[in-house]
Amino acid sequence: MKNESGEASVEEENQKQPKEAGKFIKIKKFTFIMGIFLLIFLTAGITTIALTFGDEKVDPLASNKHSEFEKLYSTYDTIKDNYYEEIDQDKLVDGAINGMIKSLDDPYSTYMDKKEASSFHESISSSFEGIGAEIQEQDGKIMVVSPIKGSPAEKAGVKPNDIILSVDGKSLEGLSSSEAVLKIRGEKGTKVDLSITRAGEPEPIALTIKRDTIPIETVYAEMLDDGVAKIQVTSFSEHTVKELETALNDMSKKDMKGLILDLRGNPGGLLDQAIDMASLFIPNGEVVLQVEERSGKKDVFKSKNNGELKIPVVVLIDDGSASASEIVAAAVSESADIPLIGVKSFGKGTVQTAQDFDDGSNFKYTAAKWLTPEGNWIHKKGIMPDIKVNLPDYASLPxxxxxxxxxxxxxxxxxxxxxxxxxxxxxxxxxxxxxxxxxxxxxxxxxxxxxxxxxxxxxxxxxxxxxxxxxxxxxxxxxxxxxxxxxxxxxxxx
Structure with a gap:
């Protein structure tokens, strides 16, 4: 008879060596008793060290100091051992992390599995395949922040603040934004059916959109009449500032005398790109923004502009201008007196950071809030333009x-x-x-x-x-x- 380790059991040893059985049992008892004394001695030693030197010395030998996780571990073990079906342990862990982050009740904090994380990284790379709409989770619903310029979503009439109810007949209720993205995105040429609600519309709107390659070209420049250039920035990706600098040089060669910086429908993106872009328009040393941590500590970012533009500039904003575009708008308004024209912006005043795991998954969480140069927090309030101008009514037709x-x-x-x-x-x-x-x-x-x-x-x-x-x-x-x-x-x- 074999025990679980594969070694011979005590009973078998006794049968093989009957004369030595008593001696064997005594040795075992002695070893066991000495083991108990040794354990007591080590425990007393650890306690003494802890009392003398504090927790720092004992961490490697102490048990898990996060006692609040005992319920989590117990639940995991119970489900793993006793659930009526075999469970996917990775899925169980993902669900626990996702639940923890959802409990923050923050639409900008989210857990992404490997596939979702890949999609997230694509959104700031050169291109991806889908319909081209920036979305976020809000109160358990998926809301459009803004469609990307020239995208299938924009051409189909998707608007900022639209609520996407379902994708191909399947409800998005309760999903995170990263989960919704995976359902909406797909291969170029395929179609996706969306059901959306819009303020002022009594019934849901049904949309069938053909997916396409969405290039992350973020800067579009054109020369208008009388030396006025218009440069539209549609998002803040890895190379946005370089694209803008190229566009400014091109427009200068065409005798640019004034500039319209168009941030309408820009849902945001990378913080460093926003800081660098704002710095192009703000005098050297002036404040671009402040980032405030939970402790109240503030990091102040200032312009490092080596050559400010010497032409008049105005900035266009609307309800699709969010996050990084609001950072730029607020910065140029308060630190360079550049007028803002349009309608009130979206109102996102928090900063997110992403932490990658070894398996390719990651989670994005809100790490701080950002303040304007003058210390204003525009979260859920937006930025009011200096000159309010609405588009014609037909611009908002469904x-x-x-x-x-x-x-x-x-x-x-x-x-x-x-x-x-x-x-x-x-x-x-x-x-x-x-x-x-x-x-x-x-x-x-x-x-x-x-x-x-x-x-x-x-x-x-x-x-x-x-x-x-x-x-x-x-x-x-x-x-x-x-x-x-x-x-x-x-x-x-x-």
Whole structure:
């Protein structure tokens, strides 16, 4: 008979050597008793050392000092040993970590398994495949911070503050932002069905979006009239400041006399890029921001600008400007007196850091809050522009899925949105009431004729795409915020 270690048991030894059995048992008893005395002696010694020198000396020999984890260990062991099915131990540990972080009730702190962590790192690299929308978890719901410029999400009409209810029919309720990202992202060319809610819309909006490669090109520059350049920064990635410096040089060669720095729809990104970007516009030595730790200790970051721009600058912000873009906006406003134009920003005043684990997973947590140069905390409040300017009402019209057919006698919120689009595009759909009547049909046919689309009087497929394209172009042509920025700059250009 063998015990669990594979060695011969005491009973077997006694059978093999009957004359020596008594002696053997006495030796065993003696060894056992001496072991007890030795344990008592070591315990007393450890206690003495602890009393004399403190905890630092005893840590290597002491038991786990986190006694508050005893419930966690006990729960883990019980589930591992007694649950009615075999469990994935790694999944159990991931769940424990995830639960701990969720208990912080902080939408910006999250645990990411290996796959989620890879997706997180992609978001600040050169490109990824998906729909191109920055999201965050808020109160158990997944909210859009901002779609990326030129992305499928933007083209489909996704707006800041939209709530994504489901992906391909599966609810996102209770998921973290990193978990939601994995469901929304996918290979280029594949489609994803989203259901979203939007303030002011009585019913959820159904969107079908075709995924694509989302390049993380973050700076777009163009020269407007009268020497005014507009440079849009869409996020803060690894090379954003270098991209901006290149754009500034290019615009200077085109005789740039004034600059519009467009941070609208910019959901943020890397803190160091925000600090370096703000420094391009702030005099050397002036404060860019303050980072305050839990203890109250503040780290003050100052501009290290070696050559400040000598042209007038204005900055555009909106409700999609968040985090790093708010750092830049607040910094240039308070430390360089650069005017802000647009509408109130999103309001994210915390700083996150990520810690990687050896298995490729990581967790991101809020480590501090950031304050403006003057010590203001804009969290959940946002930044008010110096000059408030709204975009035209039609700029906030909801997306209409090209797959959905809108025809005579239909009545819905989509019909109302289509009527408003037709009116904004210069056609008369009659009373805008969400009812597809004869006047709406006539307006649709007139639109189709001018756009060289088959005249059916029905809004679907190419007609829908053309209608939304016309509206996007009209928004660009009548960008009231850019027009105001140009007006302000012209007064400053010498």
């Amino acid at each position: 997306y209409i899925s090209p797959d959905k057919e809108l025809k005579a006698s239909d009545s819905s919120s989509e019909v109302k949105a289509a009527e408003e689009m037709l009116k904004a595009a210069g056609y008369n759909p009659g009373k805008i009431d969400g009812f597809f009547d004869e006047e709406t049909t006539s307006a649709v046919k007139e639109f189709q004729k001018e756009q060289k689309v088959k005249e059916t009087g029905i809004i679907k497929d190419d007609t829908t795409v053309k209608l939304m394209q016309v509206i996007r172009e009209k928004i660009l042509e009548n960008d009231t915020q850019v027009k105001k920025a140009v007006e302000v700059l012209k007064k400053e250009i010498k």
